[in-house]
Amino acid sequence: MIHGKTLAAWQRSHPLIRDLIALKESSWFNPAIAPVTHALTDVGLTAQDVQAASARLRRFAPYLKTVFPDTAATNGIIESPIAPLDHVRKILMQENALEHVGALWLKADSELPISGSIKARGGIHEVLKHAEDLALDAGLIRLTDDYSKLASDEARQFFSQYTIAVGSTGNLGLSIGIMSAKLGFKVSVHMSADARQWKKDKLRANGVNVVEHLSDYSVAVEQGREQASQDPRCYFVDDENSPDLFLGYAVAAERLAAQFQQAGIIVNADHPLFVYLPCGVGGGPGGVAFGLKLAFGDAVHCLFAEPTHSPCMLLGVYTGLHDKISVQDIGIDNITAADGLAVGRPSGFVGKAMQRLIDGYYTVTDEELYRWLVIAYEQDGVKLEPSALAGVPGMARVLGSPKYVQDMGFTPTQLQNATHLVWGTGGSMVPGNEFQAYLDKGRKP
Numbered sequence: 001m002i003h004g005k006t007l008a009a010w011q012r013s014h015p016l017i018r019d020l021i022a023l024k025e026s027s028w029f030n031p032a033i034a035p036v037t038h039a040l041t042d043v044g045l046t047a048q049d050v051q052a053a054s055a056r057l058r059r060f061a062p063y064l065k066t067v068f069p070d071t072a073a074t075n076g077i078i079e080s081p082i083a084p085l086d087h088v089r090k091i092l093m094q095e096n097a098l099e100h101v102g103a104l105w106l107k108a109d110s111e112l113p114i115s116g117s118i119k120a121r122g123g124i125h126e127v128l129k130h131a132e133d134l135a136l137d138a139g140l141i142r143l144t145d146d147y148s149k150l151a152s153d154e155a156r157q158f159f160s161q162y163t164i165a166v167g168s169t170g171n172l173g174l175s176i177g178i179m180s181a182k183l184g185f186k187v188s189v190h191m192s193a194d195a196r197q198w199k200k201d202k203l204r205a206n207g208v209n210v211v212e213h214l215s216d217y218s219v220a221v222e223q224g225r226e227q228a229s230q231d232p233r234c235y236f237v238d239d240e241n242s243p244d245l246f247l248g249y250a251v252a253a254e255r256l257a258a259q260f261q262q263a264g265i266i267v268n269a270d271h272p273l274f275v276y277l278p279c280g281v282g283g284g285p286g287g288v289a290f291g292l293k294l295a296f297g298d299a300v301h302c303l304f305a306e307p308t309h310s311p312c313m314l315l316g317v318y319t320g321l322h323d324k325i326s327v328q329d330i331g332i333d334n335i336t337a338a339d340g341l342a343v344g345r346p347s348g349f350v351g352k353a354m355q356r357l358i359d360g361y362y363t364v365t366d367e368e369l370y371r372w373l374v375i376a377y378e379q380d381g382v383k384l385e386p387s388a389l390a391g392v393p394g395m396a397r398v399l400g401s402p403k404y405v406q407d408m409g410f411t412p413t414q415l416q417n418a419t420h421l422v423w424g425t426g427g428s429m430v431p432g433n434e435f436q437a438y439l440d441k442g443r444k445p
């Protein structure tokens with residue numbers, strides 16, 4: 001029984017569940033999508049909150065520039081480039097017989113400094129916020145100071161009295177671990193069984209306490225939460241429920257708007273923007289989508305992409321049960337090569353906050369992720385980890401869904417003027433031998 005109904009009854013009331021259980025690639029377009037004027041207030045956070053996060057990241061820029069030389073080029077601002085995906089676009093058009101589709105771009109969060117994934121946005125913001133709160137309280141800094149003084153031994157000594165804990169499938173652990181250790185915090189990262197060995201090795205090399213769990217993400221998070229609750233000096237980064245993570249991700253949008261302007265990419269009602277966001281627990285894509293809706297309003301259309309083996313957000317939003325249902329409840333195993341997306345139960349906060357702001361959700365097989373990994377690397381020269389390819393088929397899903405196109409009232413001219421953006425959520429730090437193994441898998445017929 002799932003919330004008073006048998007699985008068979010759920011399948012009758014929500015027929016798409018059958019396809020999810022059969023691990024068939026599926027798309028679901030959200031019948032509750034609403035204009036930003038109605039739906040933005042669902043979120044419970046505001047443009048001012050995003051601006052405050054953005055200002056915080058600017059305050060820390062001099063510090064980040066000091067301690068992470070790879071942020072020097074951007075003056076301590078952690079940002080990634082955009083790049084056209086012309087060959088991927090052509091292949092998508094050929095395979096799906098698409099015409100007049102507009103442009104296809106990549107947001108290369110794979111290239112983000114410090115931890116090489118989208119988690120360098122939310123994760124690092126939350127650690128910096130906690131550090132700032134502690135340092136302000138203790139009189140170690142003032143808001144108007146040059147924060148590079150936090151690179152001092154005195155500051156590191158101060159932070160070493162405190163612990164930070166987090167549960168992760170890998171990339172959040174990398175971001176939280178590297179950033180926390182750099183500031184001087186003690187840090188424990190609870191890794192799920194999916195976490196790649198190289199991510200654990202890298203963390204240990206940075207002085208992070210890595211706790212390995214044989215179970216999946218939800219259990220790793222639970223254990224981290226449990227550890228933190230026993231120590232008043234331990235701060236738990238709650239990936240399932242954290243506004244500070246969410247706001248760190250949301251800052252991406254104002255930066256993207258500036259990049260688009262520079263590249264001459266127009267976004268407005270006549271030039272719609274479609275953004276395809278790989279989704280695990282939902283904080284990353286949810287936060288980015290919130291920022292995008294603030295920046296571009298109803299001209300942006302966000303879609304979440306998940307592995308066929310881990311469609312937790314689709315299932316949670318589609319059934320309306322959010323975090324009260326897991327993919328395991330309907331017999332799906334949550335085992336996928338997309339380790340960043342290997343989450344069986346979605347964030348309750350994100351699913352509810354964003355339920356009228358996300359146009360749709362779709363699933364992708366692991367085989368497709370590997371296939372696109374090879375194409376993106378060989379044809380467009382971008383190095384992405386499996387999770388980060390989930391956005392690639394999005395354009396074909398949107399344009400191959402006449403009912404969605406019609407319901408949204410898109411005209412052929414609007415579609416021709418559209419920009420499609422694949423959020424490439426990670427990959428630059430994957431070691432060479434590991435990446436070669438990904439390529440081998442993707443090349444195997």
Ligand SMILES: *Cc1c(COP(=O)(O)O)cnc(C)c1O
Nearest residue numbers: 171280281282283284340425426
């Ligand atoms: C974490 C992650 C995501 C998804 O973010 P969530 O906040 O878990 O939804 C997507 N891609 C990669 C590579 C990730 O590490």
